[in-house]
Amino acid sequence: MLLPAFFEKADTAVKVALIAAITALATSLLTVIHSLFGAPLKYWLETRALRNKLATEYEYEQRKNLRDLIGRYQGRMLEAAETLSHRLWNLYENEGKGWLDVGGRYDGYSYYHSSFVYRFVGFYALTRRFESEAILIDSRIADEKDLDFLKFAKAFAWAICDVALFENIAYDTKYATDHFFRDRLRQICDDCVEGDKLLGYEELQSLLRTTSGFEVVFRFFDGLKKSEPRFRWDRLIAIHLLLLAFINSFGYDMQESTPEQFVEVAQQANNAQVLTNLGLWLPRLGLRRNKSANLIEKAIERITGPQDR
Numbered sequence: 001m002l003l004p005a006f007f008e009k010a011d012t013a014v015k016v017a018l019i020a021a022i023t024a025l026a027t028s029l030l031t032v033i034h035s036l037f038g039a040p041l042k043y044w045l046e047t048r049a050l051r052n053k054l055a056t057e058y059e060y061e062q063r064k065n066l067r068d069l070i071g072r073y074q075g076r077m078l079e080a081a082e083t084l085s086h087r088l089w090n091l092y093e094n095e096g097k098g099w100l101d102v103g104g105r106y107d108g109y110s111y112y113h114s115s116f117v118y119r120f121v122g123f124y125a126l127t128r129r130f131e132s133e134a135i136l137i138d139s140r141i142a143d144e145k146d147l148d149f150l151k152f153a154k155a156f157a158w159a160i161c162d163v164a165l166f167e168n169i170a171y172d173t174k175y176a177t178d179h180f181f182r183d184r185l186r187q188i189c190d191d192c193v194e195g196d197k198l199l200g201y202e203e204l205q206s207l208l209r210t211t212s213g214f215e216v217v218f219r220f221f222d223g224l225k226k227s228e229p230r231f232r233w234d235r236l237i238a239i240h241l242l243l244l245a246f247i248n249s250f251g252y253d254m255q256e257s258t259p260e261q262f263v264e265v266a267q268q269a270n271n272a273q274v275l276t277n278l279g280l281w282l283p284r285l286g287l288r289r290n291k292s293a294n295l296i297e298k299a300i301e302r303i304t305g306p307q308d309r
Contacts, residue, residue: 066134066146073130074149076198078251080123085243087119088236092268095225106218108205116221117208118201121192124160127153128189129196144289145249151286152246158285159239159278161185166231167277176216178232188214226270234274240265241278241296248292262299275300 091100099112108114131153159165161182163173171178191211192199199207208214226233244257244265269275279300287293 066150067143069130069133070146070149072196073126074250077123077126077130078247078255080119080126081243081247082251082255084119084123085240085247087116088240088243088265091116091224098225100221100224102218102222104219104222106209106215106222108209113218113221114205115201117217118204120221121188121204121208121217122198124156124185125189125192125198127156128186129193131157148249148287148290151290152242152249155242155285155287156239156246157182157185158281159242160235164281165235165238165274165277167273169231169271169273171231178230178235180216180220184213184216188217226268231271231274234269234271237265237269238274238278240268241299245287245290245292245296248295249290257295259295259298262295263302266296266299266303269303272304276304279304 099110100116102110102113106114131150134150134153161180163171163179166173166178176184191207191214192204198204208217220232224232224236241262244262248256266275279297282288282293282297
């Protein structure tokens with residue numbers, strides 16, 4: 001407060017001299033600061049700006065890559081998912097007719113059996129192909145909806161292969177009777193795709209009938225029925241619930257299933273513990289926040305009661 005009072009009382013010459021001195025001092029200080037810190041400060045600011053630019057470009061490129069990848073597979077996976085879902089609905093109505101009882105004869109004489117295998121393998125081959133390509137993309141910075149697409153792909157693989165679905169059930173995990181060994185299924189799926197194209201029905205049937213190791217898929221559906229003392233039926237129920245949620249999340253409005261339809265599928269299960277295990281695993285599969293996956297949880301709770309999480 002002293003300087004302004006002194007400055008006001010000073011004559012013009014003193015004021016001019018004082019202003020000149022202060023200006024010179026400030027200029028000298030800025031010159032010293034610039035000489036000491038100018039280059040490092042400029043380098044730090046430019047480096048930080050470059051890093052921000054590169055990070056922004058990387059995030060944009062990764063989001064774009066995942067979006068482009070989903071764009072290449074979304075339509076085909078939705079079509080395959082809907083086709084498999086329709087066949088499962090059909091199975092619930094007709095499983096007592098024995099259309100899947102082929103007695104180990106896998107030469108395609110039973111269209112219902114062979115086409116069931118085709119729908120199943122076709123969907124999983126596309127899912128496997130998408131998942132294998134998505135490995136190269138940094139999913140940590142993906143948009144939530146795009147990330148859900150990737151999570152569903154992984155959830156489908158879990159649902160058909162992981163024995164955790166049969167936790168607290170007397171099931172011998174050493175043998176792939178009511179599940180698939182993951183590496184075996186991967187090989188089957190990889191063999192069913194040429195380049196970026198899924199083999200046609202006749203091509204795939206020929207491959208499945210003539211290639212060693214493919215009989216595990218035919219055998220999985222051979223004689224499948226709800227009343228059998230096995231758990232493969234319940235595994236398909238878990239897959240169907242995921243199919244409905246996937247279609248609801250990424251399909252058209254007319255493809256959506258109602259909450260009651262989720263309950264209808266859940267009611268087809270023989271073993272409530274399988275439903276409980278599926279419900280407990282949904283958060284671990286990253287689908288807890290997905291609205292359509294929440295319909296699975298609600299349907300399971302209608303059957304088994306509230307889940308302890």
